Amino acid sequence: MADWVLEETAVVDVLEADRPHRTGAYVILDDGVTVVDPGAARGIPRLVEGIRALGADPGDIRRVVVTHVHLDHAGGVGTLVRDLPRATVFCHPRAAAHLADPGRLLEGARAVYGERLERLFGAVLPVPAWQIRAVEDLGRVAAGRHALRLFDSPGHARHHATVLDERTGGLFTGDAVGIRYDPGFTGWPKAYGLPTTSPSAFDPPAMLATLDRLERLGAVAVLHTHFGASPPAEAFAFTRRGVEAMLRLLDRFGDRALTERDVRRAWEDWVREDLEAQGLGDVDLDPLGEDLRLDALGLYGYWRRRREAAGSPAAGPGS
Numbered sequence: 363m364a365d366w367v368l369e370e371t372a373v374v375d376v377l378e379a380d381r382p383h384r385t386g387a388y389v390i391l392d393d394g395v396t397v398v399d400p401g402a403a404r405g406i407p408r409l410v411e412g413i414r415a416l417g418a419d420p421g422d423i424r425r426v427v428v429t430h431v432h433l434d435h436a437g438g439v440g441t442l443v444r445d446l447p448r449a450t451v452f453c454h455p456r457a458a459a460h461l462a463d464p465g466r467l468l469e470g471a472r473a474v475y476g477e478r479l480e481r482l483f484g485a486v487l488p489v490p491a492w493q494i495r496a497v498e499d500l501g502r503v504a505a506g507r508h509a510l511r512l513f514d515s516p517g518h519a520r521h522h523a524t525v526l527d528e529r530t531g532g533l534f535t536g537d538a539v540g541i542r543y544d545p546g547f548t549g550w551p552k553a554y555g556l557p558t559t560s561p562s563a564f565d566p567p568a569m570l571a572t573l574d575r576l577e578r579l580g581a582v583a584v585l586h587t588h589f590g591a592s593p594p595a596e597a598f599a600f601t602r603r604g605v606e607a608m609l610r611l612l613d614r615f616g617d618r619a620l621t622e623r624d625v626r627r628a629w630e631d632w633v634r635e636d637l638e639a640q641g642l643g644d645v646d647l648d649p650l651g652e653d654l655r656l657d658a659l660g661l662y663g664y665w666r667r668r669r670e671a672a673g674s675p676a677a678g679p680g681s
Protein backbone atom coordinates (compact mmCIF):
# COMPACT_ATOMS: atom_id res chain seq x y z
CA MET A 363 0.00 0.00 0.00
CA ALA A 364 3.05 2.29 0.23
CA ASP A 365 5.84 2.22 -2.34
CA TRP A 366 9.04 4.20 -2.61
CA VAL A 367 9.19 6.16 -5.86
CA LEU A 368 12.20 8.47 -5.41
CA GLU A 369 14.70 9.30 -2.69
CA GLU A 370 12.78 9.63 0.62
CA THR A 371 9.60 9.86 -1.42
CA ALA A 372 6.79 7.29 -1.40
CA VAL A 373 3.27 6.95 -2.72
CA VAL A 374 0.42 5.65 -0.55
CA ASP A 375 -2.60 4.20 -2.31
CA VAL A 376 -5.56 5.82 -0.53
CA LEU A 377 -8.03 3.47 -2.25
CA GLU A 378 -10.40 6.19 -3.47
CA ALA A 379 -13.94 4.76 -3.49
CA ASP A 380 -12.34 1.37 -2.73
CA ARG A 381 -10.57 1.30 -6.09
CA PRO A 382 -6.89 0.30 -6.01
CA HIS A 383 -4.32 2.26 -8.02
CA ARG A 384 -6.73 5.10 -8.62
CA THR A 385 -5.47 7.83 -6.27
CA GLY A 386 -2.14 8.13 -4.50
CA ALA A 387 -0.96 10.50 -1.79
CA TYR A 388 2.76 11.29 -1.86
CA VAL A 389 4.86 11.37 1.27
CA ILE A 390 8.33 12.86 1.72
CA LEU A 391 10.24 11.74 4.80
CA ASP A 392 12.81 14.36 5.74
CA ASP A 393 12.56 16.74 8.70
CA GLY A 394 9.29 15.12 9.75
CA VAL A 395 6.66 14.09 7.24
CA THR A 396 5.43 16.10 4.26
CA VAL A 397 2.28 15.00 2.42
CA VAL A 398 1.48 16.11 -1.12
CA ASP A 399 -2.26 15.80 -1.88
CA PRO A 400 -3.59 13.66 0.98
CA GLY A 401 -6.75 12.78 -0.98
CA ALA A 402 -10.34 12.56 0.22
CA ALA A 403 -11.38 12.40 3.88
CA ARG A 404 -12.46 8.83 3.40
CA GLY A 405 -8.91 7.75 2.56
CA ILE A 406 -7.16 9.49 5.47
CA PRO A 407 -7.00 6.29 7.61
CA ARG A 408 -5.23 4.60 4.66
CA LEU A 409 -2.78 7.45 4.40
CA VAL A 410 -2.03 7.27 8.13
CA GLU A 411 -1.50 3.50 7.92
CA GLY A 412 0.73 3.97 4.89
CA ILE A 413 2.92 6.50 6.71
CA ARG A 414 3.28 4.03 9.59
CA ALA A 415 4.15 1.24 7.15
CA LEU A 416 7.00 3.45 5.92
CA GLY A 417 8.34 3.54 9.46
CA ALA A 418 7.33 7.14 10.12
CA ASP A 419 5.04 8.75 12.68
CA PRO A 420 1.83 10.30 11.25
CA GLY A 421 1.84 12.63 14.28
CA ASP A 422 5.01 14.13 12.80
CA ILE A 423 3.27 15.46 9.68
CA ARG A 424 4.59 19.01 9.52
CA ARG A 425 3.56 20.07 6.02
CA VAL A 426 0.71 19.30 3.68
CA VAL A 427 1.09 20.60 0.13
CA VAL A 428 -2.06 20.75 -1.95
CA THR A 429 -1.97 20.93 -5.77
CA HIS A 430 -5.62 22.02 -5.93
CA VAL A 431 -8.73 21.83 -3.80
CA HIS A 432 -10.81 19.20 -5.63
CA LEU A 433 -12.06 16.63 -3.15
CA ASP A 434 -10.07 13.68 -4.50
CA HIS A 435 -6.87 15.67 -3.81
CA ALA A 436 -7.60 17.84 -0.81
CA GLY A 437 -11.00 16.89 0.59
CA GLY A 438 -9.26 15.21 3.52
CA VAL A 439 -6.89 18.01 4.52
CA GLY A 440 -9.17 19.32 7.27
CA THR A 441 -9.58 15.80 8.68
CA LEU A 442 -5.85 15.15 8.49
CA VAL A 443 -4.73 18.32 10.28
CA ARG A 444 -7.51 18.34 12.90
CA ASP A 445 -5.14 16.75 15.41
CA LEU A 446 -2.00 18.37 14.00
CA PRO A 447 -2.12 22.00 15.10
CA ARG A 448 1.53 22.50 14.18
CA ALA A 449 1.18 21.31 10.60
CA THR A 450 1.11 23.92 7.84
CA VAL A 451 -0.97 23.55 4.68
CA PHE A 452 0.59 25.09 1.57
CA CYS A 453 -1.47 25.86 -1.54
CA HIS A 454 -2.08 28.09 -4.55
CA PRO A 455 -3.27 31.59 -3.53
CA ARG A 456 -6.66 30.98 -5.18
CA ALA A 457 -7.11 27.73 -3.24
CA ALA A 458 -6.64 29.12 0.27
CA ALA A 459 -10.16 30.48 0.75
CA HIS A 460 -11.72 27.17 -0.38
CA LEU A 461 -9.70 25.19 2.14
CA ALA A 462 -10.77 27.51 4.95
CA ASP A 463 -14.40 27.51 3.84
CA PRO A 464 -15.27 24.55 1.59
CA GLY A 465 -18.95 25.55 1.17
CA ARG A 466 -18.83 26.67 -2.46
CA LEU A 467 -16.51 23.85 -3.42
CA LEU A 468 -18.97 21.33 -1.98
CA GLU A 469 -21.83 22.90 -3.90
CA GLY A 470 -19.88 22.49 -7.12
CA ALA A 471 -18.94 18.91 -6.27
CA ARG A 472 -22.52 18.05 -5.40
CA ALA A 473 -23.62 19.32 -8.82
CA VAL A 474 -21.21 16.81 -10.41
CA TYR A 475 -21.54 13.78 -8.12
CA GLY A 476 -25.02 14.24 -6.63
CA GLU A 477 -25.94 11.99 -3.73
CA ARG A 478 -22.85 9.86 -4.17
CA LEU A 479 -20.66 12.71 -2.92
CA GLU A 480 -20.37 11.68 0.75
CA ARG A 481 -20.02 8.01 -0.08
CA LEU A 482 -17.22 8.69 -2.55
CA PHE A 483 -15.21 11.24 -0.64
CA GLY A 484 -16.42 11.45 2.97
CA ALA A 485 -16.97 14.61 5.01
CA VAL A 486 -15.03 17.76 4.17
CA LEU A 487 -13.82 19.71 7.21
CA PRO A 488 -12.54 23.28 6.95
CA VAL A 489 -8.83 23.90 7.55
CA PRO A 490 -8.17 26.51 10.26
CA ALA A 491 -7.15 29.68 8.40
CA TRP A 492 -4.07 30.13 10.57
CA GLN A 493 -2.68 26.81 9.34
CA ILE A 494 -2.93 27.80 5.65
CA ARG A 495 -0.09 29.42 3.71
CA ALA A 496 -0.71 30.59 0.16
CA VAL A 497 2.37 30.14 -2.01
CA GLU A 498 2.77 32.36 -5.08
CA ASP A 499 4.09 31.11 -8.42
CA LEU A 500 7.74 30.03 -8.04
CA GLY A 501 7.52 30.08 -4.24
CA ARG A 502 9.41 27.41 -2.26
CA VAL A 503 8.53 25.21 0.69
CA ALA A 504 11.47 23.67 2.55
CA ALA A 505 11.09 20.06 3.73
CA GLY A 506 14.47 19.18 5.20
CA ARG A 507 16.86 18.94 2.27
CA HIS A 508 13.95 18.92 -0.18
CA ALA A 509 12.93 22.23 -1.71
CA LEU A 510 9.41 22.08 -3.09
CA ARG A 511 8.81 24.72 -5.71
CA LEU A 512 5.25 25.62 -6.69
CA PHE A 513 4.26 26.57 -10.23
CA ASP A 514 0.97 28.20 -11.14
CA SER A 515 -0.58 25.63 -13.53
CA PRO A 516 -3.95 26.69 -14.96
CA GLY A 517 -5.86 24.46 -17.36
CA HIS A 518 -7.52 21.85 -15.15
CA ALA A 519 -8.44 24.49 -12.59
CA ARG A 520 -7.43 28.11 -12.04
CA HIS A 521 -6.31 27.31 -8.50
CA HIS A 522 -3.91 24.52 -9.50
CA ALA A 523 -0.24 24.48 -8.51
CA THR A 524 2.29 21.89 -9.64
CA VAL A 525 5.12 21.03 -7.28
CA LEU A 526 8.73 20.28 -8.25
CA ASP A 527 10.99 18.67 -5.67
CA GLU A 528 14.27 20.32 -6.60
CA ARG A 529 16.23 17.65 -4.70
CA THR A 530 14.85 14.59 -6.48
CA GLY A 531 13.48 16.06 -9.72
CA GLY A 532 10.06 14.55 -8.94
CA LEU A 533 7.17 16.63 -10.30
CA PHE A 534 3.91 16.27 -8.36
CA THR A 535 1.41 17.11 -11.05
CA GLY A 536 -1.99 16.73 -9.37
CA ASP A 537 -4.32 16.86 -12.37
CA ALA A 538 -2.19 19.20 -14.52
CA VAL A 539 -0.39 16.53 -16.57
CA GLY A 540 -3.14 14.03 -17.15
CA ILE A 541 -4.21 10.79 -15.58
CA ARG A 542 -2.09 7.68 -15.86
CA TYR A 543 -4.51 4.77 -15.89
CA ASP A 544 -2.55 2.08 -14.12
CA PRO A 545 -3.12 -1.58 -15.07
CA GLY A 546 -3.93 -2.18 -11.38
CA PHE A 547 -6.92 0.13 -11.85
CA THR A 548 -8.08 -0.75 -15.37
CA GLY A 549 -7.12 -4.41 -15.57
CA TRP A 550 -5.59 -3.60 -18.96
CA PRO A 551 -2.23 -5.04 -20.04
CA LYS A 552 -0.44 -1.68 -19.86
CA ALA A 553 -0.78 1.89 -18.63
CA TYR A 554 -2.75 4.43 -20.66
CA GLY A 555 -2.94 8.21 -20.32
CA LEU A 556 -5.44 10.98 -20.95
CA PRO A 557 -5.79 14.61 -19.90
CA THR A 558 -8.35 15.32 -17.20
CA THR A 559 -10.82 18.20 -17.34
CA SER A 560 -12.94 19.80 -14.65
CA PRO A 561 -16.58 20.52 -15.42
CA SER A 562 -16.57 24.20 -14.49
CA ALA A 563 -13.16 25.59 -15.36
CA PHE A 564 -11.40 23.47 -17.97
CA ASP A 565 -9.29 25.66 -20.26
CA PRO A 566 -7.51 23.63 -22.96
CA PRO A 567 -5.26 26.41 -24.33
CA ALA A 568 -4.17 27.22 -20.77
CA MET A 569 -3.49 23.52 -20.18
CA LEU A 570 -1.28 23.36 -23.28
CA ALA A 571 0.68 26.42 -22.12
CA THR A 572 1.05 24.82 -18.66
CA LEU A 573 2.37 21.61 -20.24
CA ASP A 574 4.99 23.57 -22.20
CA ARG A 575 6.11 25.39 -19.11
CA LEU A 576 6.26 22.34 -16.86
CA GLU A 577 8.04 20.20 -19.44
CA ARG A 578 10.86 22.73 -19.58
CA LEU A 579 11.56 22.12 -15.88
CA GLY A 580 13.34 18.91 -16.86
CA ALA A 581 11.78 16.74 -14.14
CA VAL A 582 13.05 13.15 -13.81
CA ALA A 583 9.59 11.71 -13.10
CA VAL A 584 6.00 12.88 -13.38
CA LEU A 585 4.23 11.77 -10.20
CA HIS A 586 0.53 11.58 -10.96
CA THR A 587 -2.12 11.64 -8.24
CA HIS A 588 -4.00 9.25 -10.53
CA PHE A 589 -1.81 7.03 -10.49
CA GLY A 590 1.89 6.32 -10.21
CA ALA A 591 4.94 7.66 -12.01
CA SER A 592 5.45 8.31 -15.72
CA PRO A 593 8.60 9.14 -17.65
CA PRO A 594 8.04 12.88 -18.25
CA ALA A 595 8.21 12.64 -22.06
CA GLU A 596 5.40 10.09 -21.98
CA ALA A 597 3.14 12.01 -19.61
CA PHE A 598 3.52 15.30 -21.47
CA ALA A 599 2.96 13.56 -24.81
CA PHE A 600 -0.24 11.76 -23.86
CA THR A 601 -1.72 14.80 -22.12
CA ARG A 602 -0.92 17.08 -25.06
CA ARG A 603 -2.23 14.52 -27.54
CA GLY A 604 -5.55 14.33 -25.70
CA VAL A 605 -5.99 18.09 -25.30
CA GLU A 606 -5.18 18.69 -28.96
CA ALA A 607 -7.68 16.00 -29.93
CA MET A 608 -10.34 17.74 -27.80
CA LEU A 609 -9.74 21.05 -29.54
CA ARG A 610 -9.82 19.40 -32.98
CA LEU A 611 -13.06 17.72 -32.05
CA LEU A 612 -14.69 21.08 -31.26
CA ASP A 613 -13.34 22.54 -34.50
CA ARG A 614 -14.89 19.69 -36.42
CA PHE A 615 -18.31 20.58 -35.03
CA GLY A 616 -17.84 24.12 -36.38
CA ASP A 617 -20.65 26.55 -35.51
CA ARG A 618 -23.21 23.87 -34.74
CA ALA A 619 -25.06 24.14 -31.44
CA LEU A 620 -23.77 21.23 -29.36
CA THR A 621 -25.20 19.13 -26.59
CA GLU A 622 -23.26 17.46 -23.85
CA ARG A 623 -24.16 14.15 -25.47
CA ASP A 624 -22.60 15.13 -28.80
CA VAL A 625 -19.37 15.97 -27.05
CA ARG A 626 -19.38 12.82 -25.00
CA ARG A 627 -19.95 10.61 -28.01
CA ALA A 628 -17.22 12.28 -30.04
CA TRP A 629 -14.78 12.09 -27.12
CA GLU A 630 -15.46 8.40 -26.52
CA ASP A 631 -15.01 7.71 -30.22
CA TRP A 632 -11.64 9.44 -30.15
CA VAL A 633 -10.56 7.55 -27.01
CA ARG A 634 -11.46 4.24 -28.67
CA GLU A 635 -9.42 5.16 -31.74
CA ASP A 636 -6.55 6.23 -29.57
CA LEU A 637 -6.63 3.02 -27.53
CA GLU A 638 -6.50 1.10 -30.77
CA ALA A 639 -3.49 3.15 -31.88
CA GLN A 640 -1.78 2.43 -28.54
CA GLY A 641 -2.27 -1.31 -28.97
CA LEU A 642 -5.20 -1.47 -26.54
CA GLY A 643 -7.96 -1.99 -29.08
CA ASP A 644 -9.63 -4.88 -27.28
CA VAL A 645 -10.05 -3.41 -23.82
CA ASP A 646 -13.28 -2.79 -21.97
CA LEU A 647 -13.83 0.98 -21.61
CA ASP A 648 -15.84 0.62 -18.38
CA PRO A 649 -13.09 1.58 -15.89
CA LEU A 650 -12.86 4.97 -17.66
CA GLY A 651 -16.62 5.53 -17.82
CA GLU A 652 -16.98 8.11 -15.07
CA ASP A 653 -13.87 9.98 -16.20
CA LEU A 654 -14.99 10.12 -19.81
CA ARG A 655 -18.30 11.56 -18.63
CA LEU A 656 -16.51 14.25 -16.62
CA ASP A 657 -14.04 14.95 -19.43
CA ALA A 658 -16.90 15.48 -21.86
CA LEU A 659 -18.65 17.69 -19.32
CA GLY A 660 -15.48 19.77 -18.99
CA LEU A 661 -15.00 20.06 -22.71
CA TYR A 662 -18.66 20.96 -23.21
CA GLY A 663 -18.39 23.61 -20.49
CA TYR A 664 -15.36 25.09 -22.23
CA TRP A 665 -17.22 25.16 -25.55
CA ARG A 666 -20.14 26.98 -23.92
CA ARG A 667 -17.97 29.55 -22.18
CA ARG A 668 -16.03 30.18 -25.37
CA ARG A 669 -19.26 30.64 -27.29
CA GLU A 670 -20.71 32.99 -24.68
CA ALA A 671 -17.50 35.00 -24.70
CA ALA A 672 -17.80 35.27 -28.49
CA GLY A 673 -21.31 36.70 -27.96
CA SER A 674 -23.19 34.06 -29.88
CA PRO A 675 -26.95 34.81 -29.73
CA ALA A 676 -27.74 31.08 -29.55
CA ALA A 677 -25.95 30.74 -26.25
CA GLY A 678 -27.90 33.06 -23.99
CA PRO A 679 -28.46 32.46 -20.27
CA GLY A 680 -29.94 29.08 -19.52
CA SER A 681 -28.89 27.52 -22.79
Ligand SMILES: [Zn+2]
Binds near residue numbers: 432435536537587588
Ligand atom coordinates in the same frame (compact mmCIF):
# COMPACT_ATOMS: atom_id res chain seq x y z
ZN1 LIG B 1 -8.02 14.41 -9.47
